[in-house]
Amino acid sequence: MSLRSRLEAGETLFTAWSGVPDALTVEIIAGQGFDAVALDMQHGGHHEDSVLRGIVPILNARKHAIVRIPVGRFDMASRALDFGAEAVIAPMINSVADARAFAASMKYPPLGERSWGPTYAFPRHGQGDFAAWLAESNKRTLAFAMIETRAAIDALDGILETPGIDGVFVGPSDLSIAWTRGKTVNTALEDMMEAIADIARRAQQANKLRAIFVVDPRMAGRYTKMGFQLFATASEPMLIARGAESILSAARQSLSAK
Ligand code: 3PY
Ligand code: MG
Numbered sequence: 001m002s003l004r005s006r007l008e009a010g011e012t013l014f015t016a017w018s019g020v021p022d023a024l025t026v027e028i029i030a031g032q033g034f035d036a037v038a039l040d041m042q043h044g045g046h047h048e049d050s051v052l053r054g055i056v057p058i059l060n061a062r063k064h065a066i067v068r069i070p071v072g073r074f075d076m077a078s079r080a081l082d083f084g085a086e087a088v089i090a091p092m093i094n095s096v097a098d099a100r101a102f103a104a105s106m107k108y109p110p111l112g113e114r115s116w117g118p119t120y121a122f123p124r125h126g127q128g129d130f131a132a133w134l135a136e137s138n139k140r141t142l143a144f145a146m147i148e149t150r151a152a153i154d155a156l157d158g159i160l161e162t163p164g165i166d167g168v169f170v171g172p173s174d175l176s177i178a179w180t181r182g183k184t185v186n187t188a189l190e191d192m193m194e195a196i197a198d199i200a201r202r203a204q205q206a207n208k209l210r211a212i213f214v215v216d217p218r219m220a221g222r223y224t225k226m227g228f229q230l231f232a233t234a235s236e237p238m239l240i241a242r243g244a245e246s247i248l249s250a251a252r253q254s255l256s257a258k
Contacts, residue, residue: 086140
């Protein structure tokens with residue numbers, strides 16, 4: 001089932017967040033219980049080559065492959081899709097012009113301006129013929145516009161109306177910096193929660209998908225009630241730190257057990 005159909009069917013999904021540009025590490029993460037793995041090119045270490053290689057273990061594990069591109073690198077959005085990504089997250093979509101440029105790179109004509117060449121995507125997803133692949137592509141691949149500034153909130157209705165934008169992805173860290181006018185970065189800011197809920201509400205009204213990054217995984221339940229459907233959770237440092245902590249504490253506790 002495609003990521004779109006699962007989200008549209010009402011599933012709540014979790015994606016891991018990979019920043020270590022290594023397919024062997026991605027393979028381990030893809031083998032865990034996540035529904036998807038996102039390869040982060042904005043702040044993580046992923047680059048074109050690691051995305052090209054890193055998508056393979058994600059697809060082999062039958063998970064959804066997602067790529068976050070660097071700011072404004074819409075050429076990379078098309079390439080991520082050509083490599084076999086199912087969804088692309090574009091950071092700092094702050095205006096309708098940004099949304100249009102992103103959508104143009106994500107969708108084939110007449111909706112967008114994406115150039116043909118699924119050199120890796122087609123064999124990696126491996127079925128049908130080119131015409132069927134083309135016919136399905138604009139629907140199957142998802143363009144998530146990151147909403148993480150005051151400008152983006154101001155432009156939200158226009159961004160949501162932009163043909164080819166499939167959903168929003170809230171970046172609560174950047175949003176908190178914008179919200180406090182640079183005073184702090186804090187994804188738990190209580191007075192920002194209504195703004196986040198409003199983004200979800202407006203996206204839902206516009207029939208668009210809703211995703212968010214959760215720094216504290218316990219926030220997922222609260223965000224679900226706001227209408228969010230897709231949660232980006234753990235990155236390698238957190239996975240390794242929490243795993244190490246849990247294993248060591250179990251081992252140390254056992255020393256004092258009878
Ligand atoms: C943010 O919270 O600003 C993000 O971009 C999440 O990665
Ligand atoms: Mg951000």
